[in-house]
Amino acid sequence: MTESGTAVRNTRQRSAVSALLAEVDGFHSAQDLHAMLRDRGERVGLTTVYRTLQGLADAGEIDVMRPPGGEHLYRRCSEGHHHHLVCRACGRTVEVAGPTVESWAERVARQHGYVDVSHTLEIFGTCPSCTG
Amino acid sequence: MTESGTAVRNTRQRSAVSALLAEVDGFHSAQDLHAMLRDRGERVGLTTVYRTLQGLADAGEIDVMRPPGGEHLYRRCSEGHHHHLVCRACGRTVEVAGPTVESWAERVARQHGYVDVSHTLEIFGTCPSCTG
DNA sequence: TGCGTTTTTGACAATCATTCTCATTGTCGC
DNA sequence: GCGACAATGAGAATGATTGTCAAAAACGCA
Ligand SMILES: [Zn+2]
Ligand SMILES: [Zn+2]
Ligand SMILES: [Zn+2]
Ligand SMILES: [Zn+2]
Numbered sequence: 370m371t372e373s374g375t376a377v378r379n380t381r382q383r384s385a386v387s388a389l390l391a392e393v394d395g396f397h398s399a400q401d402l403h404a405m406l407r408d409r410g411e412r413v414g415l416t417t418v419y420r421t422l423q424g425l426a427d428a429g430e431i432d433v434m435r436p437p438g439g440e441h442l443y444r445r446c447s448e449g450h451h452h453h454l455v456c457r458a459c460g461r462t463v464e465v466a467g468p469t470v471e472s473w474a475e476r477v478a479r480q481h482g483y484v485d486v487s488h489t490l491e492i493f494g495t496c497p498s499c500t501g
Numbered sequence: 502m503t504e505s506g507t508a509v510r511n512t513r514q515r516s517a518v519s520a521l522l523a524e525v526d527g528f529h530s531a532q533d534l535h536a537m538l539r540d541r542g543e544r545v546g547l548t549t550v551y552r553t554l555q556g557l558a559d560a561g562e563i564d565v566m567r568p569p570g571g572e573h574l575y576r577r578c579s580e581g582h583h584h585h586l587v588c589r590a591c592g593r594t595v596e597v598a599g600p601t602v603e604s605w606a607e608r609v610a611r612q613h614g615y616v617d618v619s620h621t622l623e624i625f626g627t628c629p630s631c632t633g
Numbered sequence: 634t635g636c637g638t639t640t641t642t643g644a645c646a647a648t649c650a651t652t653c654t655c656a657t658t659g660t661c662g663c
Numbered sequence: 664g665c666g667a668c669a670a671t672g673a674g675a676a677t678g679a680t681t682g683t684c685a686a687a688a689a690c691g692c693a
Contacts, residue, residue: 378660378669400650414672419651435567440650454610463613470602474624478586481595483626489569490622492606494615510640510689532679546643551680572679635693642687653676660669 385411386421395460396434396442434491456496465492517543518553527592528566528574528585566623588628597624 385406393405403418422443425431432446434453447464450471454463470490478486517538525537535550554575557563564578566585579596582603586595602622610618 376661376669380659380670382671398650416652416672416674417670420670435569437567454613454615456615457617463615465609467605467609469605473599473601477597477599478624478626481586482629482632483586483588483595483624484632485589486624486626488622488624490620492610492615492618492620494610494618497614500614500616508640508690512641512688514642530679548643548645548681549641552641636691638689638691640687640689643684645683647682648680650679651677654672654674656672658669658671660667662667663665 382411382413382417383421385409385413386418387425390425390431390443390445395462396432396444396455398440398442400440402443452490452492454492454494456499457493458495458499461496461498514543514545514549515553517541517545518550519557522557522563522575522577527594528564528576528587529592530572530574532572534575584622584624586624586626588631589625590627590631593628593630 386402389402389405389409389411393402397405399415399419399422402422403413403415406413406418422431422433426433426443430445431443432453434442434444434455436442442460444462449466451464451466452470454465456462467490474488475486478484518534521534521537521541521543525534529537531547531551531554534554535545535547538545538550554563554565558565558575562577563575564585566574566576566587568574568587574592576594583596583598584602586597588594599622606620607618610616
């Protein structure tokens with residue numbers, strides 16, 4: 370039952386988006402990525418960029434961040450559960466792991482009888498380069 | 502300089518929204534609250550509900566949550582820094598404090614040279630009533 | 634209580650990221 | 664190469680939120 374019936378196909382567009390995500394650093398919006406592809410000469414529809422990013426996110430291959438009052442931002446991250454320390458000014462991002470936080474969240478939720486627990490956590494600040 | 506030049510006026514609509522927020526439990530969207538007011542017989546425009554909520558949020562009197570893929574949710578909370586344990590099904594909310602998390606976030610940010618640090622943290626789960 | 638000034642309201646239009654539609658195109662197992 | 668079917672993309676649709684602006688309401692003051 371681990372097999373999915375869906376046949377995913379390789380396309381030029383999907384490769385282009387993946388390649389771009391592998392090169393850029395930090396979080397970027399779908400529109401940003403679409404513009405970058407256009408500048409590169411890659412012809413990919415905006416709808417396809419959205420769909421591809423959504424697919425990659427569902428597959429856990431990229432992370433999505435929803436900054437207050439802005440568009441969704443996407444970034445190729447390392448595997449496994451982690452959180453982000455993001456610079457408010459330039460977007461520079463550090464992945465951080467917090468085992469203590471994980472267990473704390475789980476414990477607090479259980480204490481109140483909540484099950485099927487998940488959480489969201491982001492840390493914002495101004496990075497060294499932007500402090501100067 | 503603590504005085505603000507702006508003269509805030511008391512209106513029926515503002516009172517209605519405030520009163521409603523004081524009664525309901527959990528987080529609710531602007532549209533939800535607008536509908537509730539309508540059901541109560543209170544006549545308040547949707548635009549005004551949005552504006553009032555925004556004002557209360559800016560004043561720190563209510564908390565705003567932005568759940569993945571949904572509208573903004575508002576809730577009258579207690580004072581001081583805290584986080585939320587929210588039921589995905591019914592919205593029932595428990596305010597939680599995590600001193601450990603606070604210091605952890607601060608420490609991690611400093612270690613990477615980030616300053617002016619803040620964070621967002623929400624815990625989601627299914628509450629006892631909704632576990633059925 | 635009546636006035637004038639200033640804020641507030643609210644019906645409606647506008648915005649804008651994201652999603653939907655669907656005819657056309659591209660993949661890929663055979 | 665063929666054919667079934669996933670993928671694409673231009674444009675329309677969606678939907679929460681914000682902007683507009685004339686009319687209504689508050690309130691300091693007389
Ligand atoms: Zn920076
Ligand atoms: Zn975590
Ligand atoms: Zn519940
Ligand atoms: Zn905190």
